[in-house]
Amino acid sequence: MAAEVAIIELLGEPRGCPVRYTMAEATTVAKGTVMQITDPRTASAHSNIDQPIAGILAMEKVGGDGSTVGTVYTNGIFDITAAAAGAVAIGKVCAASATANMFTMSDANDMLQNSMIGYCMEAADNDERVAVRILK
Numbered sequence: 366m367a368a369e370v371a372i373i374e375l376l377g378e379p380r381g382c383p384v385r386y387t388m389a390e391a392t393t394v395a396k397g398t399v400m401q402i403t404d405p406r407t408a409s410a411h412s413n414i415d416q417p418i419a420g421i422l423a424m425e426k427v428g429g430d431g432s433t434v435g436t437v438y439t440n441g442i443f444d445i446t447a448a449a450a451g452a453v454a455i456g457k458v459c460a461a462s463a464t465a466n467m468f469t470m471s472d473a474n475d476m477l478q479n480s481m482i483g484y485c486m487e488a489a490d491n492d493e494r495v496a497v498r499i500l501k
Contacts, residue, residue: 368466377440383436
């Protein structure tokens with residue numbers, strides 16, 4: 366995966382406040398992928414802006430393994446990369462970018478679409494990995 370998301374700290378009880386979603390059985394998705402919500406209560410890898418975000422995939426989902434569920438973390442601090450045009454000031458809300466597993470500054474449409482990822486705990490320059498607080 367080009368831009369990996371790494372766990373810094375899982376918060377809440379149980380740790381990370383995991384939520385289970387249906388996932389396509391044939392799909393392989395790496396641990397730490399930013400996941401979007403689709404209908405009905407299904408998670409898939411985030412791939413574009415303005416997609417409703419579910420959280421961060423807690424474990425690798427191997428395609429063809431017979432499993433149709435996956436768990437996402439919804440509460441924690443994660444190391445995520447800002448997009449090429451993704452500079453975000455500390456404390457500002459960030460959202461899913463057009464590049465998988467990266468974020469950019471949030472706008473009003475992100476609030477309507479629930480495509481916010483969290484807020485920056487550090488100032489983020491373009492292509493910089495920083496701590497992001499996620500609470501979905």
